[in-house]
Amino acid sequence: MKRNSAILGAAFLMATSAIGPGFLNNTATFTENLLTSFGFVILITIIIDIGAQLNIWRIITVSGLQAQELSNKVQPGLGFLLSVLVGFGGLAFNIGNIAGCGLGLQVLTGLDPKVGAIISCVVALFIFWSKEVGKTIDVFVKILGIAMIGLTCYVMYSSHPPYLKALQNSFFPEQINLKMIVTLVGGTVGGYISFAGAHRLLDANIKGVASLPKVSQSAVTGILITSIMRYILFLAALGVVWAGTKLSTANPASSVFLEAAGNIGYKFFGIVMWAAAITSVIGASYTSISFFKTFSPALERNQKWLITGFILFSTIVFLISNQAPTFILITAGMFNGLILPVALALMLIAVNKKKLFPNYNHPLWLQIIGWLIVAIMTYMSIETIKESLSKF
DSSP states (O other), rough: HHHHHHHHHHHHHHHHHSSSSSHHHHHHHHHHHHGGHHHHHHHHHHHHHHHHHHHHHHHHHHHHHOOOOOOOHHTTTTHHHHHHHHHHHHHHHHHHHHHHHHHHHHHHOOOOOHHHHHHHEEEEEEEEHHHHHHHHHHHHHHHHHHHHHHHHHHHHHHHHHHHHHHHHHHHSSSOHHHHHHHHHHHHHTTTTHHHHHHHHHHTTTTTTTGHHHHHHHHHHHHHHHHHHHHHHHHHHHHHHEEEEOOOSSOOHHHHHHHHHHHHHHHHHHHHHHHHHHHHHHHHHHHHHHHHTTGOOOHHHHTTHHHHHHHHHHHHHHHHHHHOOHHEEEEEHTHHHHHHHHHHHHHHHHHHHHHTOOOOOOOOOOHHHHHHHHHHHHHHHHHHHHHHHHTOO
């Protein structure tokens, strides 16, 4: 029973890590841009996400080693490099997540976002200092994950989207945007997110070839939970923009909830935003520190203190940054897709070393899909860097 709970908990930890404040606003904005054809972008993203996550989760759990340990066995020093990349990206996202917490509580209570951020910081610390932290995280992310989907379903129903047109164009789009696909992939399995569930499984002692069926099930479940939430939010936003409403550029997701369901919808947005942000704080903090705790017994013993420092530092940076929450969320988003190709490539190289995997042959189809994702994400990462540098 405890094993099954951990497997489902890993799926929800990954999914709620992906469903953050940026997820909400990106989905709303992209829906406004592509209308019904955004359904096709979501469909293609699901396929790519499953390919990337199956590769990473299977390789990590079969090895019984966390990603940084496995990378160091490929080439000493690579694990440290990966840890720095994931840690830096995780920190950037966590600042955005804390900002999202403040924004959510502001909508719900009228509190200043900075006060809401401090309250959310305390909630996150309470969870990590609970007696059975693994079980607490599993239960917390499951409850809030289900709540987010349920409340967004209500808003979708209230917005009256063109269901048949959306379904048709999900398979036969009128337009395609490659950059949106890559952005969604980066936001779903980029950075620390793809490792969140895999490292949670290792902590629950779920590893080895015998565990692969359950690991694969958990990996796919995590992607499907994320995708269900995205598709429901897409339909909710579609109903609003289909009726001719222009979404707010500062906070497009809030426009969807407000226009579709009035004041109660706006309050639902506050709940969904806070739930998305606080679960992402949990996922980012847990996973980012998991990349450093294995480097010495002292770090392992003081994992809770490291997580505490990580959350407090993220909160302090937000409090002194004097930037609006939405600005921080947008700025943090650019790091996500840059880490995935590096991390996935390291895992694919590792799995082909027989000294590391003497009794396991990684499926060829998964390797082909994995390397295709590496190539696509590398190309788009280079383009993103070029575009960013051209603005200076």
